[in-house]
Amino acid sequence: MELLVSLSRDDVASTGSEAGPAAVRGTDAEAPKGHPLTAVVATGAAGPVASYDVLSPECPSRTVLRHVVDRWTPLIVAVLAQGPRRFGELRQAVGGVTPKVLAQTLRSMERDGLVLRDQTPGVPPRVDYTLTPLGASLAEPIAALRAWAEGNAEQVLAHREAYDRAHSRSEE
Amino acid sequence: MELLVSLSRDDVASTGSEAGPAAVRGTDAEAPKGHPLTAVVATGAAGPVASYDVLSPECPSRTVLRHVVDRWTPLIVAVLAQGPRRFGELRQAVGGVTPKVLAQTLRSMERDGLVLRDQTPGVPPRVDYTLTPLGASLAEPIAALRAWAEGNAEQVLAHREAYDRAHSRSEE
Known part of the structure; x- marks a missing residue:
């Protein structure tokens, strides 16, 4: 019904x-x-x-x-799919992200239920990030997309070059 | 080597x-x-x-x-995976996109080699958009991602609600 x-x-x-x-x-x-x-x-x-x-x-x-394909989430999912990571490890693995934006993205992923933030007391406290089962279920489609991007980047770049050549010729 | x-x-x-x-x-x-x-x-x-x-x-x-997971490209790929579409058909199928942004996105997809723009002479000329083999190869990972989003939207929304409840309690 x-x-x-x-x-x-x-x-x-x-x-x-x-x-x-x-x-x-x-x-x-x-x-x-x-x-x-x-x-x-x-x-x-x-x-x-x-x-x-x-x-x-x-x-x-x-x-x-x-949300799940925003600027950094796919890259963070790709790294955490290999296992839990500390904040600094994540920052190093995901090249080019600032600490502020990484923290914001992780908070948003935590809110969406993709990531668990695990704080161990101490000075300074140790914080580990882990994919939840929901986040882990996203790892497969993200990996397929990543493989597509990496496997076809060369072809896409060649298309862009050809398109731009044709486009500038037609404007001459 | x-x-x-x-x-x-x-x-x-x-x-x-x-x-x-x-x-x-x-x-x-x-x-x-x-x-x-x-x-x-x-x-x-x-x-x-x-x-x-x-x-x-x-x-x-x-x-x-x-590029391939920007705001509109995944939705356009999902529609064109079902077959060629005219501009107006695409606009109707992809809810919420403006003509200007749809045209920009299609041009960018054409430049990346994902889409073919096929213009048939006439008044007004008829324009059809088709996925290239490269674009068609993107349809599968996009479909997996779409299935994930649609299949888990409810769970993500519930997580957000719980997170926001917990977060506002801790601020009281």
Whole structure:
């Protein structure tokens, strides 16, 4: 049995508000406002199941997709997939990230349930980051994407070069 | 046999300059400057093969990764994986995208070699967009990522809610 349920933006916001104290990503606020979210809810033996669709602008799965492929999250997932890491180790493994942005991204990943922050008392306290089972389940699609990028970078660069050559010729 | 080759930023830029006339994404300019790219070049029977690594800040594969998971590219790939689409069809299928940004993203995807733009003469000319074989090879990792986002959105939203509750309690 299927029911078409229309959720307002407020309903969506109340389940995963980006305005919480720990919201660290301003870009979500760019989402168009006022579009209703249409979710298909099937009420079967296993209870209600919502059908998410990233192609729908108000569907929360779109925000989730954007979070997990933001600038640093895929790189952090790739490193933590090899095992727990301390903050400094992560910073070294993920080339080019500043401490501030790494801390923000880790906090956002912790909030999304991808990462566990494990603090051991001491002076200074030791902090380890570990992927949760949810975060670990993201490692596989991220690894496939990384393999694609690394395996096809040369081809993409060649395409860009050819495109730019053709483009500048046509402007002469 | 393996050789460690250090490329300067200028070497990298000359193979895939983001400063070309068709560069439509300013964010690439944010990449940290001055880091050397270390690439492992194996010279075997098949000729030299560069080893790309997205964890290296100056490796061009990092830019490639960021392009293919930018705001709209994954959604456009998901739609075009079902077959060629006209501009208006794409605009309708990818909810929330403006015509200007859709056109920019398609141009960037064309430049990267992911999409073919096929114009049929007429008034107005008909324009179809098709995934290239390279673009089609991206459809699978993108589909896995999309499935992850849609399948785990509910869990991520629940984590955010719990995190925000815990966080506001600890501030009382």
